[in-house]
Amino acid sequence: MKAPKFSYVRADSVEHALELLDKHGDDARILAGGQSLMPTLNMRLSQPEILIDINRLNELKGISLDGDTVVIGALTRHVEVLNSDIVSAHLPLVTEAMPYVAHVAIRNRGTIGGSIALSDPAAEMPACALALGATLVVQNSGGKREIPAEQFFHGLYETARAENELLVEIRFPSQKKDNVSVFMELSRRHGDYAIAGICAYGKVTGETIDDMRLVYFASEDRPVIGEHAIAALNGHAWSEETKDAVSAALENDLDPMANLNGSAAMKLHLQKVLTGRAMDTAVSRAGGTL
Ligand SMILES: Cc1cc2nc3c(=O)[nH]c(=O)nc-3n(C[C@H](O)[C@H](O)[C@H](O)COP(=O)(O)OP(=O)(O)OC[C@H]3O[C@@H](n4cnc5c(N)ncnc54)[C@H](O)[C@@H]3O)c2cc1C
Structure with a gap:
């Protein structure tokens, strides 16, 4: 499909872009890399009156x-x-x-x-x-x-x-010196959007997890902090018992959206699997044994 008609302005300064945003409000869209915006226009999922190109800024x-x-x-x-x-x-x-x-x-x-x-x-x-x-x-x-x-x-x-x-x-x-981080996701093909994903960031002392933050994406309508999972994790040694407790707690954090990639139950299962793998990796990166 072809995009609907729109006007195009190349902003020559941030102030110019802001002036245009003030004038056109929701009828305007910022054009950055265009990698999401242009397909959306071509599929007519969005019909802005004007694109404000910020690429020269x-x-x-x-x-x-x-x-x-x-x-x-x-x-x-x-x-x-x-x-x-x-x-x-x-x-x-x-x-x-x-x-x-x-x-x-x-x-x-x-x-x-x-x-x-x-x-x-x-x-x-x-x-x-x-x-x-x-x-x-x-x-x-x-x-x-x-x-x-x-x-x-x-x-x-x-x-x-x-x-x-x-x-x-x-x-x-900046990442704190004694912290570790782990990123993992599962997708059908490399480069596709994730069907389950986790970011883990925090401290591991020996094998004890300390002040770890778990963020899940590709589940809810936005990335979410796994508050219950974190509570079941922090202050505990990483063990099969802790893994089970974190998995159970995660059910109180996530209610994944089902879509063509899988059911809510399957996505929750994948997030549990990723949590286990991410913490195995965090402990290993921190120099602990598994
Ligand atoms: C086939 C395909 C696969 C993809 N897979 C992934 C993936 O796996 N993971 C992933 O994260 N992304 C993926 N993307 C999206 C890609 O990362 C885009 O680059 C990104 O989402 C949008 O960046 P952009 O600079 O192209 O923004 P644009 O397409 O130019 O803009 C996107 C939206 O953000 C607004 N916008 C852009 N910049 C600003 C700004 N500075 N201030 C205010 N509003 C702004 C625009 O108005 C528009 O509404 C994929 C895209 C395609 C086409």
Whole structure:
């Protein structure tokens, strides 16, 4: 199919983009990498009046270190995040997750900001942002505001970003020195959206799990923190008994959406399997024995 008619404006500054967002509100869409937006238009799932192209806005690109915070511009391409030495040194979870984001051609154009602004429940970057306690910085013509990841993802393709706000950067706290992180997902083919996925981030002392955060994606309408599973995990040695307790607790955290990829029961089962594998890996990465 062909996209419906729309106007196109190439923004020549952030201020210009914000002016256009103020003027057109929900009738406008930001065009970043276009890897999700263009298929959506072509399938006529969305019919905006105007696209605001931000691709020439260099101030929205790049990765830098600000003290203990890794700052990633919203327009930074997935491939740049994947190949960044700063990201691999300070956010190994993101480096581990990035090869699972679509395929090479899509990662060459798609942006981390587009992925987080879109908020697909099966996407990897929103889950990483939640697991690592990132802050999303949005801006409108009145200024910037910071939104913790915990408050950003509201539901299926819904976020706390107002329609006149541009996501400008993502601020990730660097991984703490004595923490470990693990990313895992299951999909039908490599590069497909996940049918179950987990980000684990925290501390393992010997074989005891300490202050571990578990974030699940591709289950609910947004990435979720497995509060009950975490409560059953932290402070315990990683053992078959703990694994069973965490699996049982996870049933209180997740009520997966059934779709063409599988039933709710199958997806819950897969998340339990991933939790076990992720914690085995976390203990092993922390230098413990299994
Ligand atoms: C075949 C295929 C497979 C894919 N598989 C995966 C996958 O496994 N995992 C995954 O995570 N993604 C996957 N994607 C999506 C891909 O990662 C996209 O790049 C990403 O979702 C959107 O990034 P983008 O820069 O292309 O955004 P665009 O398509 O340009 O925009 C997406 C949406 O976000 C808005 N937006 C973009 N940037 C901003 C901003 N800075 N501020 C405010 N709003 C903004 C747009 O208006 C639009 O509504 C896949 C895509 C395809 C086509």
